[in-house]
Amino acid sequence: MTVQLAPHIISTGPLQSPVADLENELARHHRAAFGWALACCRWDRSVAEDVLQTSYLKLLDGRARFGGQSEFKTFLFGVIRRTATEDRRRRAIRSALSFAWRVESMSDGRVDATGLASLVHDETSRELIAALGRLSARQRDVLHLVFYQDLSIAAAAGVLGMSVGSARVHYERGKANLRRVLGENGTNAE
Numbered sequence: 001m002t003v004q005l006a007p008h009i010i011s012t013g014p015l016q017s018p019v020a021d022l023e024n025e026l027a028r029h030h031r032a033a034f035g036w037a038l039a040c041c042r043w044d045r046s047v048a049e050d051v052l053q054t055s056y057l058k059l060l061d062g063r064a065r066f067g068g069q070s071e072f073k074t075f076l077f078g079v080i081r082r083t084a085t086e087d088r089r090r091r092a093i094r095s096a097l098s099f100a101w102r103v104e105s106m107s108d109g110r111v112d113a114t115g116l117a118s119l120v121h122d123e124t125s126r127e128l129i130a131a132l133g134r135l136s137a138r139q140r141d142v143l144h145l146v147f148y149q150d151l152s153i154a155a156a157a158g159v160l161g162m163s164v165g166s167a168r169v170h171y172e173r174g175k176a177n178l179r180r181v182l183g184e185n186g187t188n189a190e
Helices: 018-040 045-061 072-097 099-108 123-133 137-148 153-160 164-184
Strands: none
Touching: 018 045, 018 072, 018 137, 045 072, 072 153, 123 137, 123 164, 137 153, 137 164, 153 164
16 A cells, blocks of 8 residues: 655655655655664563554654655654653553453562563573663663664764763763663673
8 A cells, every 4th residue: 555645744855756755755764663662661562563564654644744854863862752752641540540451460470571571582681681771761762772773972962862971971871770780791892
């Protein structure tokens, strides 16, 4: 199925033909975008798929417009992050309103790790994921964008909506904390 876009979907910037270029850019960055969606959704694969689909829909129907002030990848990651935040808030409100669900989940005592199970294959991965879980959300997000998505610290700052200086601080502190945590576990952090 091909989606037709109105010419005003992409206001200005390096993209030439709204339909073809938007589809090409989304296809080119899909793998990285899905990795970022997973990170934003706490490695829950089904939630990440929903968030990514909603992000793409926002781009296609014009609710999110690329204005050319940054690279398209940076813009796309920002849309995904905001969509994940909106989704997390919606889920929190739904769970707070559903008292029966909360009681059931509290008495169950299990943690759903299905989204993580496919990614965790060995002990080193488990230790790294546990160590990343001990970092602040900002440190974790900056490290993910820089190391896994190959963004610069400035581009990561743009995605996360913070100053470059703040992103640098979170980056350096995140690396130091990660080294410390992995060192406590006896894992070689180098």
